[in-house]
């Protein structure tokens with residue numbers, strides 16, 4: 776199984792940004808974690824990060840016919856992007872939403888997820904482990 780793992784804006788700042796919320800491990804550590812998890816679970820991953828909404832939309836579109844599923848942490852675009860929601864619906868690949876933090880226990884504007892409306896499942900508040908749970912969920916589908 777070939778899974779596209781997408782990360783949205785500011786996740787490249789992990790380790791620096793709000794460590795009390797996101798922890799002190801950096802983005803490279805997240806990439807390593809996801810690659811190790813994929814190897815352990817027996818799937819292939821392509822993990823990418825962009826600060827740009829349109830780039831994320833392009834990557835979702837390009838996944839059509841190339842990947843078997845998508846794991847996505849749209850970061851701040853979670854709460855604003857109808858474009859990412861529409862792209863996920865357009866390709867209709869099984870998708871799982873991940874958030875490092877527990878968005879439901881944070882500010883009210885983080886309780887709404889547009890991307891989540893096109894996802895089969897959401898893992899939140901589990902830190903890096905959420906990505907592994909998302910991969911496991913897709914493999915078990």
Ligand code: DQA
Pocket residue numbers: 784785786848849850851852853873874875876877878885
């Ligand atoms: C996040 C939660 C979002 O609300 C926030 O904008 C992020 C990261 C998370 O992983 O917890 O950038 O998606």
